[in-house]
Amino acid sequence: MALGSSRAYLVKALYDWIVEGGEDPYIVVDCSYPAVAVPENHVDNGQIILNLAPASIARFIMGDSFIIFQARFGGIPTEINVPYGAISAIYGKQSGLGMAFGQEPGGVPEQPGEQNNAGQILGSIDSDDSRQLEAPKSLNRPNLRIVKLDDS
Numbered sequence: 001m002a003l004g005s006s007r008a009y010l011v012k013a014l015y016d017w018i019v020e021g022g023e024d025p026y027i028v029v030d031c032s033y034p035a036v037a038v039p040e041n042h043v044d045n046g047q048i049i050l051n052l053a054p055a056s057i058a059r060f061i062m063g064d065s066f067i068i069f070q071a072r073f074g075g076i077p078t079e080i081n082v083p084y085g086a087i088s089a090i091y092g093k094q095s096g097l098g099m100a101f102g103q104e105p106g107g108v109p110e111q112p113g114e115q116n117n118a119g120q121i122l123g124s125i126d127s128d129d130s131r132q133l134e135a136p137k138s139l140n141r142p143n144l145r146i147v148k149l150d151d152s
Contacts, residue, residue: 005085005104007085008064008084018098019053021092024051025051026049027052027067028087028090037079037081051093052067067080
């Protein structure tokens with residue numbers, strides 16, 4: 001049996017190492033990767049840098065296939081969905097120490113089961129305000145969208 005990608009394991013371990021070292025973890029995300037859900041207006045040259053510091057995010061889940069959390073962009077709570085394969089780098093903001101990742105062998109994988117997995121994870125998040133993120137509709141193209149919530 002062939003080994004799968006080690007990126008999820010490395011990202012999880014590096015995240016823990018950075019947080020335990022007292023730094024703020026940042027990730028660089030390739031927004032062209034399937035199933036990435038980030039605010040389009042913050043994407044620059046097809047990438048976005050996200051702050052994963054525990055004090056900066058809410059409803060944080062590092063699942064088997066995705067990192068899912070809520071962050072504020074321009075004061076608006078936004079659900080973020082990042083498959084591990086979309087993460088180009090993870091590093092500590094203060095020291096710059098971390099790791100960059102290259103292209104996975106075989107390129108961007110087809111992920112037919114990932115959409116259902118993300119939906120199951122998101123559906124299980126317990127929230128007081130009943131705001132739930134819907135799983136991306138299609139994995140054929142990146143699904144970038146701006147999420148706006150009514151405060152009414």
